[in-house]
Amino acid sequence: MTTIYLDNNATTRVVPEVLEVMLTYFSELYGNPSSMHTFGGQVGIKIREAREQVAALLGASPDEIIFTSCGTESDNTAIRSALAAHPDRKHIVTSRVEHPAIKALCAHLAESGYRVTELPVDSEGRLNMEAFEQCLTPDTAIVSLMWANNETGVVFPVERAAEIAHNHGILFHTDAVQAVGKIPIDMRQNTIDMLSLSGHKLHAPKGIGVFYLRRGTRFSPFMIGGHQERERRGGTENTPSIIGLGKACELAARHMEEENSRVRQLRDKLENELLARIPRARVNGDRVNRLPNTTNISFEFVEGEAILLMLDRYGICASSGSACTSGSLQPSHVLRAMGVPFTMAHGSIRFSLSIENTEADVDLVIETLPGIIAQLREMSPFWQTEGQSCAASS
């Protein structure tokens, strides 16, 4: 059975072009880039090139790129550095729909005396910009808002938010893990101070991330050790992955247009066909300001884990915001923040595409999912009663 991989917001495949450039740096050119000899030094040159490739994708300058181990490390670096820059300030502003890398970190900081404001979102997952500006105080050390949401794909106006934060003299960080490579980002066109990205979301390997730090921003390192990354992140470089990420960024820039045309069309087809074929289904999140690859759809009266396991039989990979899939007992914090009713949240499925997907992938889901939902609804005690009466009344 072939795998139909529609879970690219979870992770992506390392594409052959990326793997190919990496392989040499495991057991052939294994030198330490910090070494004085040519054997190591030549690796240092490749890392410099990778840094330039990442910078090019972001419209940044190479010296603003710091390699880390993952998006979570970059997020930790950003928040902790901002707090260290303003030890007198005790207030953090973020949103209710952030990734756990930010959410759990802020909850942790709240335990050690920081005040955390989690901004609400509306039913479409959009940020209330008025509430945002109102909550900024002279005590606010940092604003951290995600560029695009991993579950719904909803894009926040982070560039405008950064302006507002700066008007109040506050540092601005964005977790752009889901945005980089999917929508154009140009750091020359905005004033964002810090940004996090993760390699494995754009066809580079797991275990490599980037922390972008705008030139001139006060910084204190999170990982303290050697002089690597100009003493801004200690630890011997993950050379194969850094070189792979450089290549992946180059490819992402090249595929940006395809991502926003062909992938978007596939996503739209999938979404529209499922909505047309399955009654009592709805899209979660703002369909306008959204990543081109993501759709989050709820199917009422059925439960997400059951749907996923049925899809799994066809080799279709997706994810769900239901409680049962998370290991916790409550459905996704993102859907709850949007006020999605529990009945809908439990039956939510996220499909996230990439340039690797084909029309045949999407067609298979369109063919199989309506039957799966019908089968599970047939089994659901709510479908007969509420489902039919609601269907009859509408």
Add this chain to the structure above:
Amino acid sequence: MWEYTDKVKEHFLKPRNVGEVENPDGVAEVGSMACGDALRLTFKLDENKRIKEAKFKTFGCASAIAAASAMTEMIKGLTVEEAEKITNQDIAAFLGGLPQEKMHCSVLGQQALEKAIAYYRGAPMEKKEGQIVCECFGVTDLEIEKAVRENNLTTVEDVTNYTKAGGGCGSCHEKIQEIIDRVRAEVREPVRPKLTNIQKIRMIEDVLEKEIRPSLKNDGGDVELIDVVGNRVLVATRGACAVCRASQQTLKGFVEFKLRELVTPELIVEEVKA
């Protein structure tokens, strides 16, 4: 990804007895859509009062569907008296086990069965008895007690895995711990071997000497063991206790409490003048 047994997968993909029995003798609905799982069970008896037909409808994950399917298979052919002996452990065992976090699915199946039998016996489809402990998932103290007792649970996390209680906001964790402590204290007792009279008297003497008299003496009081008649422990008060108006409270609240705790819960302390 959950590690389900083949039997769970099989019952999820090909669930037995989906639907609703016409003119049922037993009916129950448990769980709710907000909780993420709900189960409607109906059954019908034959002329020999055995369960002829049992059907279910489930909203929930794979293991919730499998547990309901398994339960309906298990009760077919049984009398109501036999069926009510089925525990959530039995349902899980029938499926070759469930992941710890999914044990609540077997509990849901057992609850539906219990409720449907109660309905058959004439109980109205009533509200839950007991007091709600977990507001998020509407779980009562009685349900938690039952799960703790039947599954030998020892931590709040266990209780959450089995009943969902405490899986939401977490504000009820203390109350759950209290219930666990209470039930654990109860269940420890039956394990105690039955004492002979000689053993009992020796233990009473021992506890009095080591645990009780030293504290009383600290306050200038004392007790003396006069006799043990069955479970009646006859003592005389001495020192400050003999003239203290609160000595009855001391005897019941402290002496008797300690003896019951450390010897056997049947003991009754009585004061005699001697």
